[in-house]
Amino acid sequence: MxxxxxxxxxxxxxxxxxxxxxxIDLTAPMRNFAVLANLSEDEVVAIWKQHNILGQYETGLIDDNAFRDHVREVLKNSTGASDRWADEVIDTAWNTVLLxxxxxxxxxxxxxxxxxxxxxxxxxxxxxxxxxxxxxxxxxxxxxxxxxxxxxxxxxxxxxxxxxxxxxxxxxxxxxxxxxxxxxxxxxxxxxxxxxxxxxxxxxxxxxxxxxxxxxx
CATH class of the missing domain: 3.40.50.1000 (HAD superfamily/HAD-like)
Structure with missing residues (x-):
């Protein structure tokens, strides 16, 4: 090598x-989801790792809709704001990794x-x-x-x-x-x-x- x-x-x-x-900017989606969920970036990263969201999605174990629903569920805060995130909102935040x-x-x-x-x-x-x-x-x-x-x-x-x-x-x-x-x-x-x-x-x-x-x- x-x-x-x-x-x-x-x-x-x-x-x-x-x-x-x-x-790419690997931290950008975490920053954006943190703002959306009213959580710290570190909290979002910890939740992401705990639920292995990326591994499941990138190996095709869950599809686009299941990914979005999973994001809404695990990042739900006390106000329930994530329940109202449209697909486009999640996709946009997720795609900020791409420069x-x-x-x-x-x-x-x-x-x-x-x-x-x-x-x-x-x-x-x-x-x-x-x-x-x-x-x-x-x-x-x-x-x-x-x-x-x-x-x-x-x-x-x-x-x-x-x-x-x-x-x-x-x-x-x-x-x-x-x-x-x-x-x-x-x-x-x-x-x-x-x-x-x-x-x-x-x-x-x-x-x-x-x-x-x-x-x-």
Whole structure:
């Protein structure tokens, strides 16, 4: 596991989404839900972890409506205000994790498609993916499903990184050989798990971006 690629064998590139293609602010939804629920941010984070809301939603154990209902229930305060949160209010707060998409990263992926098979592998939720695609359309860019040969979302395959099973699923489904495949992710545990399967795993760390790591291929 290092920051260099074996260009001689490289045929496939798998991208993470958050903080690899699109910058994210993981604390933003917690801040917004704290304001909505009249709770402290620390209280919201504790409740979130206690109920494993993210894990259930991002592995497809609960759907969009169940997620929203769960959020309303667990963040209910003494005034009962959360009962009145519309779906759109919850979705908007949830989507504040997603920041502006750097178009130059999208353009680089389009260039790479000319010589490599490119894929997306993300721990994510349906609400986020719909919002990202809306953002892309507004930028006159292709949706994720069009940009990549195939997309693999945790909530659809019901597996999450860094589980080795999710990487093996991608390799099997796309017909990829690990040694011919690069994987770029911002999470060290995700990178380590991929590297242990023989994938060329690249840990994307600021201030570098995928433009730096993929500059010379």
């Amino acid at each position: 290092d920051s260099t690629l074996n260009k001689a064998t490289l045929k496939n590139i798998i991208f993470d989404l958050g903080d690899v293609i699109i910058p 502006d998409i750097p178009v130059e990263r999208l353009e680089r992926i389009k260039e790479l498609k000319l010589n490599y098979r490119v894929f997306l592998l993300s721990n994510t939720s349906a609400i986020h993916i719909r919002h990202v695609n809306q953002m892309l359309i507004k930028l006159n860019q292709p949706t994720l499903e069009t940009l990549f040969e195939r997309v693999f979302y945790s909530y659809e395959v019901q597996l999450m990184k860094p589980s080795p099973e999710i990487y093996q699923h991608v390799l099997n489904e796309a017909g990829l050989t690990a040694e011919e495949t690069a994987f770029l992710d911002d999470n060290a545990a995700n990178i380590q798990a991929a590297a242990e399967l023989g994938i060329q795993a690249i840990h994307v760390q600021p201030p570098k971006t995928i433009l730096d790591y993929l500059e010379n291929i």
